[in-house]
Amino acid sequence: MIIGVPKEIKEQEYRVAIVPSGVKVLTENGHTVLIQSGAGSGSGISDEEFADAGAAIVGSGEEVFSRSDIIVKVKEPLPEEYRLIKRGQVLFTFLHLASSKILTEVLIESGAVAIAYETVQLNDGTLPILVPMSEIAGRVAALVGAYYLHKSHGGSGILISGVPGVAPAKVTVLGAGTVGQNAAKIAVGLGATVVMLNRGFKNLKYIDDIYYGRITTLALNEDSIEKEVLSSDIVIGAVLIPGAKAPFLVKKGLISKMKKGSVIVDVSIDQGGCIETSRPTTHSNPVYEVDGVIHYCVANMPGAFPRTSTFALTNVTIPYIVELADLGWQKAIEEDRTLAKGLNIVAGNVAHHGVAEAFGFKYKPLC
Secondary structure (H helix, E strand, O other): OEEEEOOOOOOOOOOOOOOHHHHHHHHHOOOEEEEEOOOOHHHOOOHHHHHHOOOEEEOOHHHHHHHOOEEEOOOOOOHHHHOOOOOOOEEEEOOOHHHOHHHHHHHHHHOOEEEEHHHOOOOOOOOOOHHHHHHHHHHHHHHHHHHOOOHHHOOOOOOOOOEOOEOOOEEEEEOOOHHHHHHHHHHHHOOOEEEEEEOOOHHHHHHHHHHOOOEEEEEOOHHHHHHHHHOOOEEEEOOOOOOOOOOOOEOHHHHOOOOOOOEEEEHHHHHOOOEOOOOOEOOOOOEEEEOOEEEEOEOOHHHHOHHHHHHHHHHHHHHHHHHHHHHOHHHHHHHOHHHHOOEEEEOOEEOOHHHHHHHOOOEOOOO
């Protein structure tokens, strides 16, 4: 098999989809790895390091796509890459198709086999490839929320930790999954008052046990959302329905009632966002304001820390890449039901229920 790794072209996306140790594993298994020159530079990995591990360095993304059986990326293909995707080619990357009808239609038309990192799922519901990126995004969310409370950045001027005699900031976390738990961990560490809302109680019980009441846990419903959001300085959206569009938990009308200078960090933006006023932003232009409330909705938050993120991501993707290369995609998903759940598009059909439901497309599972 020929595995291709193009350089990411999303704005300020510095991660790369493989590291030299992963190249070595694949080449030792008899596969060829093509890496676009400069693909690893943002993560501090040189072409020479990749070449020493056995990769062939090529000059362009077009060459990577044209020669490869499997394309391994970090982020979803952008319009400049749409025409490069070949029929029958395996695309293994973060896709978040439920938030992009255009990309979904492109992949249907391409005839490619699209396997999404974010829907690869263990029997217990864990999303093994998404977890490390969610851990990073959650931790970053609390930090950027605190940063944008700075008065000079349009925030309310509240120090997240407070000082003796002055109350700290209040942080409300919507969702108690991996993102929410990591956001809460950092917020508590910074000294904030933290409230976490979630529909299920299993994770809330876990939070309550390990933090001994330091984090207030509440059932997520319209009343609790309104009460906690309106009294918050930072609201972190951390909701995920695997493969599906995130629900709007905070409606537009509620935003206008929030405290001026408060901050929303919508980590769910990759799946459409859980705040009605959210729209994707970039690292170069990360925030905007609605009714005096700052919105941070960067769609690739871990990309700001590419060295950490690249190695954390490839730690979990390499076993699946090896499976796909050694067995071929069909046998790989037959033998590994975890990987099979990552299948989103195949042979012009939508093979993931959440993606089909998002746009009213026909759902046709492979088996």
